[in-house]
Amino acid sequence: MISEKWAVRALRVFLVVLFGVLVVFQTLSLPGGIAYHTQQNPHDAPLRWPLTAIAVFLVLCVQVVLVATWQLLTLVKKDRIFTTASLKWVDAIVWAIGAAWLVFVGMLLFVGFNADDPGMPMLLFLVTVGITVLGLLMVVMRALLRQATTLRSDMEAVI
Known part of the structure; x- marks a missing residue:
């Protein structure tokens, strides 16, 4: 069975990777994809900025969860959970x-x-x-x- 120490370390690695991927999505992929979609479908053009704002906000919500999870892992490590x-x-x-x-x-x-x-x-x-x-x-x-x-x-x- 995986020990708590190794599980915390592995989870931290994947939290950092996930956070990094989310930053790329938040700043490049989602705004670019939405802009491309609205260029290809001009009838959706008025939705470009609302959809971009919604997508960035939802990614921000996930990032808050990741940061809070990191902090909880720190408390687990210090036996202060x-x-x-x-x-x-x-x-x-x-x-x-x-x-x-x-x-x-x-x-x-x-x-x-x-x-x-x-x-x-x-x-x-x-x-x-x-x-x-x-x-x-x-x-x-x-x-x-x-x-x-x-x-x-x-x-x-x-x-």
Whole structure:
């Protein structure tokens, strides 16, 4: 079985790689791809900047989750994960997921009322449900972390 030490190291490596790839997407790929699409489809030209802003914002939400995860890993390494310091990073994850959820709900409503084909609304619905599950899972995990933090501080007070 992989030890916690190796898992934390490997996760940190992949967090850095993922963050780097997201920066490339955020600054080059997504704006360039959206610009190309609007050049090829002039009827979509008014959507270029709103779509670019939405795409960059959603990538920013993922980056917030990655930074918060890095900070939580630091607390794990220092054996301080069950302290109040960890709660603010979990809250950052919950807020980032909540912001992304709001954007996807808005896109689902906009596309759902304007689409001719059910494919894109169904895809947006699937992603929205997935983000909902992830957000609710994080709320439950935050409650468990809060309980564990309280129990640990109570145990330290007794000892």
